[in-house]
Structures are given as C-alpha cells and as structure tokens.
Amino acid sequence: MSIGNSPEDDRPSIGRALQQARIAAGLTVEEVSSSTRVRIPIVHAIEEDDFSRCGGDVYARGHIRNIARAVGIDPEPLVERYDGDHGGRPAPTPAAPLFEAERIRSEPRRPNWTAAMVAAIVAVIGFVGFTLFNGGDDKPSNTAQVAEGSKPDKTAAKPTTTTKPADPPPVPSESAIAAAPRDKVTVKLGASQGKSWISVKDHNGRLLFDGLLLEGESKTFQDKERIDLVLGNAGAIELFVNGKKLQDRFEPGQVERLTYTKGDPEAG
The missing domain is CATH 1.10.287 (Helix Hairpins)
Structure with missing residues (x-):
C-alpha cells in the first residue's frame, strides 16, 4: 500500500515559487534586479534555490523579501520556509555593554x-x-x-x-547625540517606520548586534574606527551618525550595507 505525499511536499520550493510569480507577473530577471537592487546572478541563483551567493542568512532573507514584493506575493511564508530549512533564525545578540554604558552616561553631560x-x-x-x-x-x-x-x-x-x-547663552558645541566623542564613530539606529532586521559589526569584524529592531526601539553603537551596518528594511530606520541625523533616502524593504567612520558621516 503506497502513501501519497503531504500537501506541504507538493508545494514549490522557494526559488520555484518566486520564479513562477515573476513569470505570472510578466517580469524579466533584469526588471526584478533593477527594482530590488539584487544583482542578476543572485536572482538567477535564488530561483534555483541556491542561496550560497547571498552572503549569509540575513542577506538571503532580505533578498527573498524584496523579490517577493517585486513579483507581487507575500514574502513571510517564504522567509519562514527558509528559516525552517536553514536551522531557524538566530537569537538576537545584545549590544556590547561598553556601548550601552556610553549611552547611559551621556545624559548628565548635557549642560543645563x-x-x-x-x-x-x-x-x-x-x-x-x-x-x-x-x-x-x-x-x-x-x-x-x-x-x-x-x-x-x-x-x-x-x-x-x-x-x-x-543675553543668550553660548550655543553648546556638542552634537545632536550627547557623548558622541570626536575620536570615535557613534551610530544610533531607531526603528521609526516599522521593524527591521539589522546587523552591526566593529572595525575588527566583531558582531555587536544581529537581530530584529522593533518599531519604537533604538540602539546606539560606538567604535574607535568604523561601524559596519546591514539594514534588512532600511526604509524603516532613522539614522544618526556622529551626532548628525541623516536624511531619509531608503525605500521600505530595501536592504542596505553601510559603513561609517569618524567625522562627517559618509556611507560606504
């Protein structure tokens, strides 16, 4: 007596589902690449269920979400299947105590x-x-x-x-973020337009944070040379670098890789 496959076994793979949705929407791989900023070879690889070229699970999830939105399907079931196939999403890593301490001590430094x-x-x-x-x-x-x-x-x-x-008191020379020393790079991330998956590393490549930043939450990080960021939903993030608020320039669902150093902020 033979037993048939379950309904879940009959579902198309993640890559096949994205490819079918793209074809149904009448889009080419080049058009999907242009609208999502995911390179053409990576789009081809994902449609073949090859995620090795994404550069890691965080990037892979972001690419799946962007491509799914571009072809008009719900990305969350596909991301859940990806997590199930790749061991689940890692638990968020709390920010290093050094940076949290810097942020906590910053308030008394503001002149009254x-x-x-x-x-x-x-x-x-x-x-x-x-x-x-x-x-x-x-x-x-x-x-x-x-x-x-x-x-x-x-x-x-x-x-x-x-x-x-x-007579008006002299304007303080401190930046918008108190305790943003000139000899360090200070980055503050605030989820003002929704939640976003973020990854933060210092100049040595040490992981400072890798997890979900919920709407209304914020995190502050410091390093003596460089901060590297990956934003899974860049349009939801409000960004302050070295005391300067950067103007909104990202779209919802957009994946961005950024690097900031000391001085006037410049995206890497």
Whole structure:
C-alpha cells in the first residue's frame, strides 16, 4: 500500500515559487534586479534555490523579501520556509555593554543652560542690591545734599545692569547625540517606520548586534574606527551618525550595507 505525499511536499520550493510569480507577473530577471537592487546572478541563483551567493542568512532573507514584493506575493511564508530549512533564525545578540554604558552616561553631560541663566540673574540682582545698600551707608551726607531731580538717575541705572543676563547663552558645541566623542564613530539606529532586521559589526569584524529592531526601539553603537551596518528594511530606520541625523533616502524593504567612520558621516 503506497502513501501519497503531504500537501506541504507538493508545494514549490522557494526559488520555484518566486520564479513562477515573476513569470505570472510578466517580469524579466533584469526588471526584478533593477527594482530590488539584487544583482542578476543572485536572482538567477535564488530561483534555483541556491542561496550560497547571498552572503549569509540575513542577506538571503532580505533578498527573498524584496523579490517577493517585486513579483507581487507575500514574502513571510517564504522567509519562514527558509528559516525552517536553514536551522531557524538566530537569537538576537545584545549590544556590547561598553556601548550601552556610553549611552547611559551621556545624559548628565548635557549642560543645563536654564539653571545657569537663573543663577546668573540671581547673582546680578544680589550684586546690585548689595552695591546700593552699601553705597547708602557709606555716604549719608551726600544723600542729604542731592537734589530731587537726581533720584531718577539711580533707578535708571538698574535696567542697564539687569539687562546683561538677558543675553543668550553660548550655543553648546556638542552634537545632536550627547557623548558622541570626536575620536570615535557613534551610530544610533531607531526603528521609526516599522521593524527591521539589522546587523552591526566593529572595525575588527566583531558582531555587536544581529537581530530584529522593533518599531519604537533604538540602539546606539560606538567604535574607535568604523561601524559596519546591514539594514534588512532600511526604509524603516532613522539614522544618526556622529551626532548628525541623516536624511531619509531608503525605500521600505530595501536592504542596505553601510559603513561609517569618524567625522562627517559618509556611507560606504
């Protein structure tokens, strides 16, 4: 007695499903490559279920999602099948304690300009009051001989003295991210438009983070030379590099590989 295959065994493979959807949509491999920025040889390899040219599981998942969206099918079942065939998705690695500590210690370094201005005003008022009080005690005879018209002169001097604290305080030279030292590269990632799978490495290639950044979450990383990033859904990420917010320039679902060094941020 023979037993037939289960419905799951009859499903086309990931590559076959993408190829059938592309053909049904009337698209060529070149058109899919142009819209997803996945190179043509990699698109061919994925349609043949060869993921070795993707450069790793994170890239493979991103390519599957981008191609699936381009040909008009839901990418999540295909990504789940990929995870099942390749041992599942790895558990997120927490950021190195060094970088979290830098971010936590950053808040006290912000100068409190409001408190400084209030203290300056109080000091000036106290100085003016002390000067007027002592001047009246030291020269009582002069007070009696001053004509009535001279009294407004003393009160007129007060606005001139008290207006000094009104000058705006100097603008702090610190960058938008506090504790972003000039001798290091500091990168802050915030998932403002949805979740995104991200991978972060330092200049030695050491993995600092590899996992899912949920919407509303943020991570900050530092290194003395270089930070390498892989963004699985770059359009969802708000990016700050060395205290400077980068303008949004990525599309939802777009996979980006970026490198940043010290100074004015430049994408690698």
